[in-house]
Amino acid sequence: MENFAEAYLKLSREDFSLLGAIETGMKAHEWVPISEISRLSGVPLRKAEHRLELLFEQKLVTRETLHYDGFQMDFDAYDLLALSDFVKRNFVLSIGDQIGVGKEAVVYAALGEGPLAIKFHRQGRASFKHVRRLRDHLTDLPRVPWLHAAALAARHEFEVMKKLYPAVAVPKPAALSRHALAMEMIAGDQLGRVTLNNPQDCLDMILDDVRKTWNLGVVHADLSEFNILVAEEGPRIIDWPQAVDLAHPHAEELLARDVSNVLRFFARKYRIEMPLERALGVVRGLEAGQV
Numbered sequence: 001m002e003n004f005a006e007a008y009l010k011l012s013r014e015d016f017s018l019l020g021a022i023e024t025g026m027k028a029h030e031w032v033p034i035s036e037i038s039r040l041s042g043v044p045l046r047k048a049e050h051r052l053e054l055l056f057e058q059k060l061v062t063r064e065t066l067h068y069d070g071f072q073m074d075f076d077a078y079d080l081l082a083l084s085d086f087v088k089r090n091f092v093l094s095i096g097d098q099i100g101v102g103k104e105a106v107v108y109a110a111l112g113e114g115p116l117a118i119k120f121h122r123q124g125r126a127s128f129k130h131v132r133r134l135r136d137h138l139t140d141l142p143r144v145p146w147l148h149a150a151a152l153a154a155r156h157e158f159e160v161m162k163k164l165y166p167a168v169a170v171p172k173p174a175a176l177s178r179h180a181l182a183m184e185m186i187a188g189d190q191l192g193r194v195t196l197n198n199p200q201d202c203l204d205m206i207l208d209d210v211r212k213t214w215n216l217g218v219v220h221a222d223l224s225e226f227n228i229l230v231a232e233e234g235p236r237i238i239d240w241p242q243a244v245d246l247a248h249p250h251a252e253e254l255l256a257r258d259v260s261n262v263l264r265f266f267a268r269k270y271r272i273e274m275p276l277e278r279a280l281g282v283v284r285g286l287e288a289g290q291v
Contacts, residue, residue: 001076004108005095008080010058014051016084017041019077022061023178026147031070075179078147079106079120082180091175091182092116104153104241115185116174121150121157121241150179157181157241160218168212169205169236186238188231192265196230199270205234206262211283213237214255217246223258225265259283 001007011019021040025032038048052071055061060077064070086092095118096109104123110116123146158181161173172184196202206228213220220227220243227239244251259279266272 001079004079004083004098007058007060007076008083008095011080011084012051014041014043014047015055016081017043018048018051018055019060019073019081022071022073023078023081023147026072029070031064031068031072034069034071037071073147075120075122075147075150078150078179082120082177083118085177086110086112086118086175086180086182089175089177092118105239109185110182112174112182115187116182117171117185119154119157119181119183121154121179121181123150123153123241147179153241154179154181157239157243160240160243164213164216164218164240167216168209169234170240171236171238186229186231186236188229188236190226191228191230191235192225192269194230196270199266199272202230202235203262203266203272203274206237207259207279207282209235209237210255210259210262211285214246214283215285219244219246219248219251219255220258221254224261228262255283256280 018037018041021037021043022032024040025036029036034048034052035045037043037052038045041048043051052061052063055077056063056071060080061071061073064072083092083095091112092110094111096111098106099109099117100107102122104121106120106122108118108120110118155176158173158176161170161181161183164170165172171186173181174184175182191202210220210223220237220240222239222242223237227237229236229238244254248254256276260276263274263276263279266274
């Protein structure tokens, strides 16, 4: 949406109740009947009809009228519900500009007790079958509505980050709501966009964090120069929704791919050559001096 903060301020308490009712109803209905929305929200039917018409005009809900009056929402409304929850719980005091966008997430700057980044998952925008095949936390669920798949992805990432922080250099996770994850804002840029003064030191720090992650029973499974931020204090690894534990049948393969991606980047940009097997030895603590 063009102005997130403005859209949030336009909504009434009843609007949020109606959107929450649609969210609940979408667990059982593709198009939630207006009578069900009224019942779940506690908003009288006539008033619900009026408020839903306004939400439709704001493009926060879509409507089905061929068979019955039913509604569903997409991610813009879901974002506003998550933000409302963060505000109610005093995790977020203000929301700023969009600072990142990808196929499976958008990220906004925010302010709580300190600077925050809020990541809104977007798994439902891709083919859900493709997402479910790639995400370990979805494999046991034969049918999951897309909005709830995004919420599961956010919860998975939040739990992984809580497990890793502070032993591994990841942003501090702050709060979770639906498909949104609030975390510490990292003042830095992507590894691929900066020129390092000491690239060998940076590579060593990244491999050490991969080693710590492995020792904690986790593999990132999507590591590259695009999800490593270079901050003043060193590299920080971000974007953990694809992370798997060591019991995953492809954990070793995914670890090798992560390390290979990092080595390929440093070889290409800085001419630093390290054999993959040696780097994997460092990660597994097999090299001298590693614990």
